[in-house]
Amino acid sequence: MQVKPTHVLNAAGVTGRPNVDWCETHQVETIRANVIGCLNLADVTNEHGIHMTYYGTGCIFSYDDAHKMGPGHRGFTESDLPNFTGSYYSHTKAMVENLLTSYPNVLTLRVRMPIVADLLYPRNFVTKIIKYERIIDIPNSMTVLDELIPYSVTMAERKLTGILNFTNPGAVSHNEILELYKEYIDEEFSWTNFSVEEQAKVIVAPRSNNLLETGRIEGEFPEILGIRESLIKYVFEPAARDKATVKAAVRAMRAEARNASV
Numbered sequence: 001m002q003v004k005p006t007h008v009l010n011a012a013g014v015t016g017r018p019n020v021d022w023c024e025t026h027q028v029e030t031i032r033a034n035v036i037g038c039l040n041l042a043d044v045t046n047e048h049g050i051h052m053t054y055y056g057t058g059c060i061f062s063y064d065d066a067h068k069m070g071p072g073h074r075g076f077t078e079s080d081l082p083n084f085t086g087s088y089y090s091h092t093k094a095m096v097e098n099l100l101t102s103y104p105n106v107l108t109l110r111v112r113m114p115i116v117a118d119l120l121y122p123r124n125f126v127t128k129i130i131k132y133e134r135i136i137d138i139p140n141s142m143t144v145l146d147e148l149i150p151y152s153v154t155m156a157e158r159k160l161t162g163i164l165n166f167t168n169p170g171a172v173s174h175n176e177i178l179e180l181y182k183e184y185i186d187e188e189f190s191w192t193n194f195s196v197e198e199q200a201k202v203i204v205a206p207r208s209n210n211l212l213e214t215g216r217i218e219g220e221f222p223e224i225l226g227i228r229e230s231l232i233k234y235v236f237e238p239a240a241r242d243k244a245t246v247k248a249a250v251r252a253m254r255a256e257a258r259n260a261s262v
Helices: 027-047 088-100 125-130 145-158 174-184 196-200 215-220 227-240 243-261
Strands: 007-010 051-057 106-111 162-165
Touching: 007 027, 007 145, 027 051, 027 088, 027 106, 051 088, 051 145, 088 106, 106 145, 125 174, 125 243, 145 215, 145 227, 162 215, 174 227, 227 243
Parallel strands: 007 051, 051 106, 106 162
Antiparallel strands: none
16 A cells, blocks of 8 residues: 555435435446445455544434434334335435445444535525524424534544444424524524425435434534524524525525526
């Protein structure tokens, strides 16, 4: 090897454009990126004694009778087996997570609905929901990357392995996020909700909704913020410092989305 890395951080994979429905009709490409590519890297790093951190997904679970939606109910732990393969994307991710458990050098991080500070970044979960006038409203575990990415580097340095639910503690709903946007950025912001059944009419593959338990990451980083607090500190307070610019850009983005749907 020309270089001798001690750690590899693997964030490669496909979710599809404009969304995971793309994977339904591009299954070979999805396998190549999400399964074969990931396993090749895990195998090579293992052969050379290199630690690999894999940014996977927690979108392999769905609320069920043992994990009900709402306060007071238990979430899915690192030892729970995936119960959601409704989309081809989730199918490949569940498959590769299982296979990676055979590699002693790999830490798999279950990312969910990743969020960044830039409210105009198209892959930001918050951007996705403020873009549209009608959304569903379901509480979910989510990952504020601005807070958690530095933790992942520390975990790699500590050479943690196995599976870790890589989300902020707690759950937050779509409406709760939009209420924060309205409070911090645009007091005139409005939206309406539609049901999961109505959503199913405009998407190809079902979507994952769940709560992940965060005991392991809290044990490593007791200072981790709950999801609402993290959203305020890392997303909405920074955006509010340039409120007028953000508000104008989001309104333009929503108008473009509205015109595209006509």
